[in-house]
Every structure is written in structure tokens, then in C-alpha cells.
Amino acid sequence: MxxxxxxxxxxASAYEPDPVGHEVLSPREGALHMSAEMREHFGLEFDPDVLPDGEFLSLDRLTLxxxxxxxxxxxxxxxxxxxxxxxxxxxxxxxxxxxxxxxxxxxxxxxxxxxxxxxxxxxxxxxxxxxxxxxxxxxxxxxxxxxxxxxxxxxxxxxxxxxxxxxxxxxxxxxxxxxxxxxxxxxxxxxxxxxxxxxxxxxxxxxxxxxxxxxxxxxxxxxxxxxxxxxxxxxxxxxxxxxxxxxxxxxxxxxxxx
Known part of the structure; x- marks a missing residue:
């Protein structure tokens, strides 16, 4: 088949009457974001630098x-x-x-x-x-x-x-x-x-x-x-x-x- x-x-780079917003959090930014979320929601401290390469996961936020x-x-x-x-x-x-x-x-x-x-x-x-x-x-x-x-x-x-x-x-x-x-x-x-x-x-x-x-x-x-x-x-x-x-x-x- x-x-x-x-x-x-x-x-997001193409023409649209309603433009697309695309924000990318890099894997490093994802690590910092996760660390902050753990602190805010669970009261847990986590040093993102202990992660391999100091990175976690990327994250995309879109508006469309x-x-x-x-x-x-x-x-x-x-x-x-x-x-x-x-x-x-x-x-x-x-x-x-x-x-x-x-x-x-x-x-x-x-x-x-x-x-x-x-x-x-x-x-x-x-x-x-x-x-x-x-x-x-x-x-x-x-x-x-x-x-x-x-x-x-x-x-x-x-x-x-x-x-x-x-x-x-x-x-x-x-x-x-x-x-x-x-x-x-x-x-x-x-x-x-x-x-x-x-x-x-x-x-x-x-x-x-x-x-x-x-x-x-x-x-x-x-x-x-x-x-x-x-x-x-x-x-x-x-x-x-x-x-x-x-x-x-x-x-x-x-x-x-x-």
C-alpha cells in the first residue's frame, strides 16, 4: 500500500490572515521549566543540571x-x-x-x-x-x-x-x-x-x-x-x-x- x-x-513562517504563533522551549529550557513546575506544584527541589546534558524535553506552544x-x-x-x-x-x-x-x-x-x-x-x-x-x-x-x-x-x-x-x-x-x-x-x-x-x-x-x-x-x-x-x-x-x-x-x- x-x-x-x-x-x-x-x-508559523507562512502567510496567514490569522497568524500562527509558535514558541519553542528547547530541551534545556524544558529542564528549567520542569524544575520550576516541581517546585511550584509539589514543593520538590530538583537541580536540572543533574540531567544528561542538563536537558529534559522540548515543548512547543502554538496559537492558531x-x-x-x-x-x-x-x-x-x-x-x-x-x-x-x-x-x-x-x-x-x-x-x-x-x-x-x-x-x-x-x-x-x-x-x-x-x-x-x-x-x-x-x-x-x-x-x-x-x-x-x-x-x-x-x-x-x-x-x-x-x-x-x-x-x-x-x-x-x-x-x-x-x-x-x-x-x-x-x-x-x-x-x-x-x-x-x-x-x-x-x-x-x-x-x-x-x-x-x-x-x-x-x-x-x-x-x-x-x-x-x-x-x-x-x-x-x-x-x-x-x-x-x-x-x-x-x-x-x-x-x-x-x-x-x-x-x-x-x-x-x-x-x-x-
């Missing part, structure tokens, strides 16, 4: 959002109410793990300019690859945006799905839709210009809003989708179990039989 990494890194890097959006991210079930959308720690280890399907929706992908565009892709999604397949959208990861362009130059395109996939029984772009919706400037031109609220983040009435998850900020065949692989994208959170990071991979 071959494993293909589909995850983008969390890198749950939408930094490759992550799974949970239904509670889309809004405070659900038009299904008991009316309360589930958080990321409440979702069935079975959703996140399923056969995958890659659709090439790359465009030269930022914009919106509709249901007709998806139908053309189904015809091109000779396959439609089956219930609970994980559908991945290759927009090409991952080429700009780590730069400001990554957040403005990509394509996203409109409402009918999302519903087409959900009607097929898809529970998880992934993209190598910043968002499953079109870029913020594209959406706002469409709304200013039409006055139609249906163009305002339709992929996310669709999740208020139909339970599904998005996997955003994937990478390396160009390394995959259109189908014939499995996707594994279990989200980190963040209690009460609207999203959780994932180390997404594809599994291909050799």
Missing part, C-alpha cells in the same frame, strides 16, 4: 485557529441551528469516524481565474472520468490553489462550489467534500462582488450555508491532489477530537493499493 500525504503544513492548515469543518461551524435531527448541529468531536475513512474521488475543477463552480461543471467531470460518486464517497476538488499555499494569493485565487453543486453531491449520498483551496466556497471578494451585483443572498457562502439544513463536513486546505488518480483509492482524514469545536485539524492521507 502506498500512502500519499494530502495535508498542508502548519507553518482550528481552520489553520488542513482541517475538517463540522456542522456546528455553519450556524447555530440545524434543519434536521434535533435542530442542534454536531461539533467535530461528535461525528462518526466512519465518515472519514472512505473511498475517494478527485474532480479536476481548476480554472485560470477565481470564481464559482456549478452543478453542470461537476457533471462534465463525472463524464470525463467515467464515474459518479457513490454514497459516502469522499469527493475531493482539485482547484490548483495549493500551488499558492503560504502566500496571500492562496486566500484569493481559487474556485468554490455554488449551492446547486453542493446539493448535487449531497444528493448522491456524499457526507464529506474536500478541497485544496482555502474554502469550499468561492473567495470572499468573489462572493461579495456577486452579492453586490445581484442582491441575491443565495450567493453568500452557499456551500457553508447548505450545511445548516443538510449534515455534511468539509475538508479544506488539502494538498497534493494532483498525485491522485480520479478514483481507486481511500481517503483517511480523521479530525482531532476538539470538544465543542466547529473544526479540527487532520493529517489527511490517501491509501493506494500497489
Amino acid at each position: 502506498r500512502i500519499i500525504d494530502l495535508s498542508s503544513p502548519i507553518d 485557529t482550528s481552520h489553520t492548515g488542513t482541517h475538517v469543518d463540522a456542522p456546528s461551524h455553519y450556524g447555530s441551528r440545524a434543519g434536521y435531527g434535533d435542530g442542534v448541529p454536531r461539533h467535530v468531536d461528535q461525528l462518526p469516524l466512519e465518515w472519514f475513512h472512505r473511498p475517494g474521488l478527485v474532480l479536476d475543477v481548476a480554472r485560470d481565474e477565481a470564481g464559482v463552480i456549478g452543478a453542470a461543471d461537476l457533471e462534465k467531470e463525472f463524464a470525463r472520468i467515467g464515474r459518479r460518486p457513490e454514497p459516502q464517497d469522499i469527493v475531493l476538488l482539485r482547484t490548483g490553489a495549493s500551488a499558492w499555499a503560504g502566500t496571500a494569493r492562496y486566500f484569493t485565487d481559487f474556485v468554490g462550489l455554488d449551492g446547486p453543486a453542493v446539493h448535487l453531491l449531497l444528493d448522491a449520498g456524499v457526507r464529506v467534500i474536500g478541497t485544496d483551496a482555502f474554502s469550499l466556497d468561492a473567495p470572499f471578494p468573489t462572493i461579495l462582488r456577486r452579492w453586490q451585483a445581484t442582491g441575491d443572498p443565495a450567493v453568500l457562502w452557499p456551500a457553508h450555508v447548505a450545511g445548516r439544513d443538510r449534515e455534511y463536513c468539509q475538508v479544506e486546505r488539502l494538498a497534493n491532489l494532483e498525485a491522485l488518480p480520479p478514483y481507486g483509492f481511500r481517503v483517511v482524514c480523521f479530525p482531532v477530537r476538539l470538544v465543542g469545536a466547529g473544526a479540527g485539524w487532520t493529517r489527511a492521507v490517501a491509501l493506494l493499493d500497489e
